[in-house]
Amino acid sequence: MSWSGTVRCSWCGEDGHNKRSCPHRREYIDSAAESGAEWAKQEQRQMNHRKAVHCGWCGGKGHNARSCEHKKEVKAKLPAAETRCHKISGLLLGKQVGKGSVMKRIRGESWERYYPKHGVVLGFYANLDFGDRLPSKKFLQDIRWVDRWLYWLTLNVTIKSLNDNGERGWIPLPHLTYSGLSKGSATSVGRGDHAIQNCVLGGMPFQTGAAKVAKGVLPHQVDGFVEFLDGVIEKLEKRKGV
Numbered sequence: 001m002s003w004s005g006t007v008r009c010s011w012c013g014e015d016g017h018n019k020r021s022c023p024h025r026r027e028y029i030d031s032a033a034e035s036g037a038e039w040a041k042q043e044q045r046q047m048n049h050r051k052a053v054h055c056g057w058c059g060g061k062g063h064n065a066r067s068c069e070h071k072k073e074v075k076a077k078l079p080a081a082e083t084r085c086h087k088i089s090g091l092l093l094g095k096q097v098g099k100g101s102v103m104k105r106i107r108g109e110s111w112e113r114y115y116p117k118h119g120v121v122l123g124f125y126a127n128l129d130f131g132d133r134l135p136s137k138k139f140l141q142d143i144r145w146v147d148r149w150l151y152w153l154t155l156n157v158t159i160k161s162l163n164d165n166g167e168r169g170w171i172p173l174p175h176l177t178y179s180g181l182s183k184g185s186a187t188s189v190g191r192g193d194h195a196i197q198n199c200v201l202g203g204m205p206f207q208t209g210a211a212k213v214a215k216g217v218l219p220h221q222v223d224g225f226v227e228f229l230d231g232v233i234e235k236l237e238k239r240k241g242v
Helices: 023-034 038-048 069-093 137-141 143-155 219-238
Strands: 102-105 118-126 157-163 168-172 176-178 187-189 194-198 206-208
Touching: 023 038, 069 118, 069 143, 069 176, 069 219, 118 168, 137 143, 137 219, 143 157, 143 187, 143 219
Parallel strands: 118 206
Antiparallel strands: 102 118, 102 194, 118 157, 157 168, 176 187
16 A cells, blocks of 8 residues: 555556456466466466455445445434434433533442532433334334333433532433323333432533444435434424423
């Protein structure tokens, strides 16, 4: 590879390919093999039986995961899913806890006695590792299934805080109750060993790691997932009291 980062062939000196895939080298070897050169015939057999490159992301041939166009397109679409998940979490929990709220640890194990007992909420963190299970818009037809997905999302929310020891850290979500989409549904989430001491409302500021999906996810699946999230947001905003 040259200083500019471009692949350069050590056989012919041209840019854009290496010795292994050099068309000039292949032409030279084929010509020598036709002339009866044993070394060329051996080299030709090795080249013909060389294992084909398979992509570790989409399973296609002729490229690897690093250069996979499907993977690049999926990565480009994921921020749209992140934004929508933040909004959904805010619709579910944002009216109960806001930036500046004071959290209090009300009980804990003996080995936790040196842990901070109070923390001021700075923001929220959502771990958005979706794996390969990306729901599509058709899943909105089963509200009970959507409620289970919403529960999974809230379970992955933690609080970024300024603790009473003067250090920034993370504390678990306190015990909160929110309404799902099912008629009369009420779901509890969070831990009972933390509670809200003083509540300040005004929305849920978010930070997040990059959204992740499993190998094999294709662009159209992310598109369907974003449509699903848009549908969830629409239903939550229409729900009474939101």
